Amino acid sequence: xxxxxxxxxxxxxxxxxxxxxxxxxxxxxxxxxxxPAFWNEYLRLMENxxxxxxxxxxxxxLSRRFDRRIYxxxxxxxxxxxxxxxxxxxxxxxxxxxxxxxxxxxxxxxxHGMACATMAARMGFECTIYMGAEDVERxxxxxxxxxxxxxxxxxxTSGSRTLKDAVNEAMRDWxxxxxxxxxxxxxxxxxxxxxxxxxxxxxxxxxxARQQILAAEGRLPTHVYACVGGGSNAMGIFQGFxxxxxxxxxxxxxxxxxxxxxxxxxxxxxxxxxxxxAQGYKTFFLQNDDGQMLDTxxxxxxxxxxxxxPILAHLHASGRIRCEAASDREVLDALQLLMRQxxxxxxxxxxxxxxxxxKELPTLPPEAVVIINLSGRGDKDIFTIADALEDPGWRRYIxxxxxxxSVSEA
Amino acid sequence: xxxxxxxxxxxxxxxxxATDHPILLMSHLVLGHPxxxxxxxxxxAMADNGVDLMELQIPFSEPIADGPVIAQANQSALDHGxxxxxxxxxxxxxxxxxxxxxxxxxxxxxxxxxxxxxxxxRTAAELGVRGLIIPDLPPQEAAAAMAAxxxxxKGNLDWIQLLTPTSTDERLxxxxxxxxxxxxCVARKGVTGKRTDFDASLRHFITRCRAVTSxxxxxxxxxxxxxxxxxxxxxxxxxVVGTAAMEHHAAGGAAAVGTFFGELSRGRRTAATV
Ligand SMILES: Cc1ncc(COP(=O)(O)O)c(C=O)c1O
Numbered sequence: 001x002x003x004x005x006x007x008x009x010x011x012x013x014x015x016x017x018x019x020x021x022x023x024x025x026x027x028x029x030x031x032x033x034x035x036p037a038f039w040n041e042y043l044r045l046m047e048n049x050x051x052x053x054x055x056x057x058x059x060x061x062l063s064r065r066f067d068r069r070i071y072x073x074x075x076x077x078x079x080x081x082x083x084x085x086x087x088x089x090x091x092x093x094x095x096x097x098x099x100x101x102x103x104x105x106x107x108x109x110x111x112h113g114m115a116c117a118t119m120a121a122r123m124g125f126e127c128t129i130y131m132g133a134e135d136v137e138r139x140x141x142x143x144x145x146x147x148x149x150x151x152x153x154x155x156x157t158s159g160s161r162t163l164k165d166a167v168n169e170a171m172r173d174w175x176x177x178x179x180x181x182x183x184x185x186x187x188x189x190x191x192x193x194x195x196x197x198x199x200x201x202x203x204x205x206x207x208x209a210r211q212q213i214l215a216a217e218g219r220l221p222t223h224v225y226a227c228v229g230g231g232s233n234a235m236g237i238f239q240g241f242x243x244x245x246x247x248x249x250x251x252x253x254x255x256x257x258x259x260x261x262x263x264x265x266x267x268x269x270x271x272x273x274x275x276x277x278a279q280g281y282k283t284f285f286l287q288n289d290d291g292q293m294l295d296t297x298x299x300x301x302x303x304x305x306x307x308x309x310p311i312l313a314h315l316h317a318s319g320r321i322r323c324e325a326a327s328d329r330e331v332l333d334a335l336q337l338l339m340r341q342x343x344x345x346x347x348x349x350x351x352x353x354x355x356x357x358x359k360e361l362p363t364l365p366p367e368a369v370v371i372i373n374l375s376g377r378g379d380k381d382i383f384t385i386a387d388a389l390e391d392p393g394w395r396r397y398i399x400x401x402x403x404x405x406s407v408s409e410a
Numbered sequence: 411x412x413x414x415x416x417x418x419x420x421x422x423x424x425x426x427x428a429t430d431h432p433i434l435l436m437s438h439l440v441l442g443h444p445x446x447x448x449x450x451x452x453x454x455a456m457a458d459n460g461v462d463l464m465e466l467q468i469p470f471s472e473p474i475a476d477g478p479v480i481a482q483a484n485q486s487a488l489d490h491g492x493x494x495x496x497x498x499x500x501x502x503x504x505x506x507x508x509x510x511x512x513x514x515x516x517x518x519x520x521x522x523x524x525x526x527x528x529x530x531x532r533t534a535a536e537l538g539v540r541g542l543i544i545p546d547l548p549p550q551e552a553a554a555a556m557a558a559x560x561x562x563x564k565g566n567l568d569w570i571q572l573l574t575p576t577s578t579d580e581r582l583x584x585x586x587x588x589x590x591x592x593x594x595c596v597a598r599k600g601v602t603g604k605r606t607d608f609d610a611s612l613r614h615f616i617t618r619c620r621a622v623t624s625x626x627x628x629x630x631x632x633x634x635x636x637x638x639x640x641x642x643x644x645x646x647x648x649x650v651v652g653t654a655a656m657e658h659h660a661a662g663g664a665a666a667v668g669t670f671f672g673e674l675s676r677g678r679r680t681a682a683t684v
Contacts, residue, residue, distance in 0.1 A: 013519060013546045015475040017574040017596055019581060158481045164472065168481070171474050178576070276520045277546065278472040290494040291524025293471040 004192025007317055009310035012191035013277045018171075021178040026193045028098050033200060038097075042090055046204065049122070050079040050089065054205075056212035056371070061341040066361040068368045069217065072344065073209050073237060075375045082347065082376030083205060083233045084115035084186065090201030091184045092119040100182040102126040106170045108135055108163035108229075109301030109384075110142025111347075111376065112186030117149035119184070127151040130169040132162035135301065141383055160295055163305050167279050187230025188309035191280030195310050199235040206240025209371060217369055223248045223360070226373040227352040228268070228323070229302045231309030233375035238321065248322065251312060252356040254298030255325030265296035267308045268316045268323035275313075278306070283313045299328040299388050300348035302376075326355035332388055334358050335378065347376035348385060413625075415566050416512055416540045416591035420626045423462055424647060431643035434462035435675055436628055438516065438652035440480060441466055441497045442487030449500070452659060455668030457508050460675025463648065465543060466504070468497050468517035475518075475545035479653045494521060498533055505538040514541035514570065522547075528558050535562040541591050543570045549585050556588065570594050573622075575615040586622025592648060595619050597629050616645050639674050649674075 004010050004026075012022055032038040046052040054077045059070040075083040088105075095103065103125045107113030113129040120127035129146055133155040136143055146153050159165035167190070174183045188198040213221050224241055226234035228251040241247040256264035259272075265286070267273035273284030276291060286294045286306050298304040315321040326334070331348060334355035338344050346354055350373070357372050364370070378385050386394035413421070424432040437456045441449055456464060469484040469492050476484065505513050515534055522530040522544065534542060547555060549571060556569045568591030573582055575596070586593070597612055612629070619627055628648035633639060639649045651674065658670040 011551065012548070013551065014548065015545050015574075016548060016572045016585070017576050019548065019574075020576045020578060158478060159471065159485050168472060168474050172477065175475075274524075276523055278518075278520050279474065280546070285520075287520070287524070289524065291470070291520040292488055 004196070006195070006311045006314035008275070009281075009283050009313040009317075010192055010195060011277075011282050011310075012280060013282065014191045014280050015175065017175050018178070021174070022191060022193070024098070025182075028094055029193045029197045032094055032097060038093070042093055042201070043204070045089055045093065046086065050085045051077055052204065053208040053212070054078065056209055056216065057342075057344075058216065059342050062338075065341065066358075067366065068361050068364055068370060070357070070361070071213060071216070071221070071369070071371045072342070073205060073371055073373045075205060075233060075373060076344070076346065076350070076377035080111070080115045080118055081380050082111050082115065083202060083236060084112045084376075085118075086204055086236065087186065087198050087201045087232060088112070088115045088119040088184055091182065091197075092123045092125070095125065095182045095184075096123065098182065100125075100180055102128070102177065102181040103184050104128045104130065104170050104173050104177070104181055105184045105186060106130050106163065106166035107142075107186065108132070108166070108304060109381075110135065110139040110146065111302055113146050113151070113153070114142050114149070116184050116186070117146045117151035120151060121149050128173065129153050130156050130166040130173070132160070132166050133157045134161040135163070135166070139301070139384075141380070163301075164279065164293065164307075171280070187232040188235045188311060189230040189279070189281060189283070189307055195281065198232050199239065199309070199311060202232050202236030203239040205233065205236035205373065206238060208240075209237055209373075210240035213369070213371060219369065220244055220247050221371045222246070222368045223250060223357070223364065223370045224373070225250045225252060225353040225357045225370070227252050227300075227303060227349050227375060228308060228312060229254075229300075229305055229349060230307070231312040233373055235309060235311055237371070237373040238315070242315075242320065245320075249315075249320065250356060250360075251316070251321055251323045252352040253308075253323060253325045254296070254300060254303035254352060255327035255330070256297040256299070258327050259325060263297040264325060265298050265304050265306070266323075266325040267306070268313065269325040273308075281307070281310055283307050283310045299331060300352065301384070302347070302349040303352065324356050326352045326359070328388075330355040330359070335385070336389070344374065345378040346374055347378045347381060348388065350375040351378070414568050414590050416568050417625055419512060420463075420592060420647065424626070429643075433639060433643050433646065434648045435460060435639070435671065436463040436465060436648050436650045437461045437655055437671065438465040438467060438650065439655070440483040440487055441468055441500060442490060442492030443469070443483040444486065445490065446496065446500050448664065450504070451664035452667050453504055453508065455664045456655075456671055457511055459668045459671035461511070461671055463512050463514065465514045465516045465650070465652075466501055468494060468515060468521050470518040470521055472520075473518065477653060479656055483656060494525065498537065501539060502537040512540040513538075514543055515539050516543040516545075519544055519547040522555070527555055528562075531555065531558040531567070532562045535559075535564075535567045539567060541568040541570045543572075543594060545572060549588055568592075572596060573619045575611070579618060579621075582618055582622045586619070589623040589625045592626040592628050593619060593623050594650070595627050595629050595646065597632055613645060636673055636676070
């Protein structure tokens with residue numbers, strides 16, 4: 001069996017021209033991984049720059065409401081408001097080791113792009129972010145911040161003009177620029193070593209959560225919930241508990257308008273994902289009979305992706321994790337309940353984990369101890385969330401603002 | 411490995427040119443872009459204007475090894491409802507219509523996987539396709555596919571290897587050992603569609619390729635003008651023309667593609683008829 005495989009999933013299906021680049025990256029990653037000094041440097045950086053360790057907050061009101069003990073892992077408190085910071089800072093340190101000076105990245109909603117732009121600013125790298133033209137239109141506020149942080153944002157007009165097309169475009173850049181450029185892939189997907197490397201940086205979540213729950217409860221959780229886009233935050237927290245078979249690990253995908261509608265991004269939970277090879281790796285993809293990738297849908301842009309981490313695909317196929325889907329509607333309800341009960345504003349992505357936990361909590365044994373990974377905060381996504389909640393006051397405000405701009409620009 | 415029928419064909423075509431530095435032309439087109447109907451006209455125009463080999467690309471939704479122009483063509487073919495089954499039927503028809511030209515299929519691995527790798531390769535062999543170019547299936551992953559080519563192709567269907575300047579000599583050697591038909595040399599860092607300087611570094615790269623394989627060498631990516639083809643004489647055996655032909659098609663249809671290849675091959679034909 002070749003390296004970079006997890007069961008039958010993973011691998012490196014890349015154009016030959018990138019072979020040497022991936023070989024060197026794999027070498028740098030393996031060297032760093034074998035060097036405790038690297039991890040220590042990473043921990044210090046995350047402590048100093050991103051407020052780690054993030055708390056494991058006991059959700060007092062929800063625990064009372066559901067009569068089960070509920071904890072929330074606060075990845076929303078990271079620099080730029082999501083677990084994405086763990087990955088970009090790790091890869092930034094690796095870039096320094098490799099002597100690269102330019103970072104490129106794909107982004108869907110702009111979360112990873114923004115995290116990458118902050119990393120590049122802090123580390124003094126040039127930065128180019130590829131973003132589907134449609135996403136550039138939808139996520140102006142993140143584009144605004146990336147540009148202000150000094151990154152160049154390139155709208156991608158090929159394909160379906162969304163995340164997967166941004167990945168392809170970033171690969172195209174890399175083919176011509178690998179001498180000084182590192183591709184900071186944003187999730188636990190893509191060709192080897194990315195799934196393993198990104199999961200390694202994200203494992204900081206699970207290491208902390210394990211210690212924290214043991215300190216708080218004196219025992220392991222019974223259930224851990226995490227949303228699954230590409231799979232990096234789920235891999236992050238699951239790694240704290242993979243070797244404890246009694247801990248139920250639940251990955252929650254985007255159920256969109258419902259699995260029956262076909263408008264979702266549930267590659268594992270829907271049972272309709274088919275094993276294939278695209279974007280450099282082998283996993284379950286939502287594709288048609290010809291092998292062409294399908295359009296996906298989710299209220300949460302960060303979960304709206306056709307592929308899924310090969311490591312999660314393997315854990316799913318081997319039965320170690322369970323995959324479920326939460327619909328757009330369930331997610332919006334869960335988001336509001338969490339806000340009202342605990343004063344936490346979750347990202348739409350993270351709200352999928354919250355929604356699934358809420359669905360299951362009433363059926364869990366009374367002694368259940370649950371951890372929900374809150375991968376990101378929602379207040380920075382005010383445009384998307386206010387839209388999704390159809391908030392009338394917000395609409396009036398936007399109309400008024402638009403009118404002001406059209407007067408001042410006339 | 412002894413030369414396959416494709417290599418023998420290429421050598422014979424090269425020998426027909428009465429010049430010290432013969433060169434063949436290989437064109438590329440994306441099936442279903444803008445339509446199979448139009449593909450048919452373009453292929454006829456290419457065949458009438460000196461094209462020696464043709465690469466027919468089966469569109470894929472994630473064409474990671476293609477430049478923006480060809481990637482866009484992939485997507486537009488899919489938007490117009492391209493289906494693989496139809497594409498394969500078209501390839502069969504094309505092979506029968508132009509028996510003098512070796513046709514190769516270029517596509518991505520998932521298209522093979524979706525149909526079943528063996529079944530796809532068996533179909534390609536039955537249709538008379540002479541080679542497969544699958545840029546996202548590196549040789550260390552391709553053992554089964556290469557074996558299927560040998561089994562079903564019986565020496566008439568080659569798995570075409572890609573050589574790139576970024577590969578180490580060791581890696582080139584590994585790939586060269588598996589070469590059949592010809593090798594596809596990627597002339598520059600970067601994906602298809604931008605200008606290449608056919609300079610010393612290319613010559614150096616081709617020398618490295620010659621050291622690892624005795625098969626003919628095709629140089630891909632970036633050929634736009636007759637001078638580019640001339641610059642490859644004495645360096646490579648086959649000049650690959652992709653994006654430029656698509657740009658001519660967009661500007662002036664099949665007729666413009668014919669004129670373009672006519673210009674590219676003129677020097678060769680006069681040399682051949684002298
Ligand atoms: C807050 C948040 N959570 C989750 C995700 C999904 O990514 P992953 O599955 O890699 O954690 C994203 C992606 O943008 C995100 O921004």
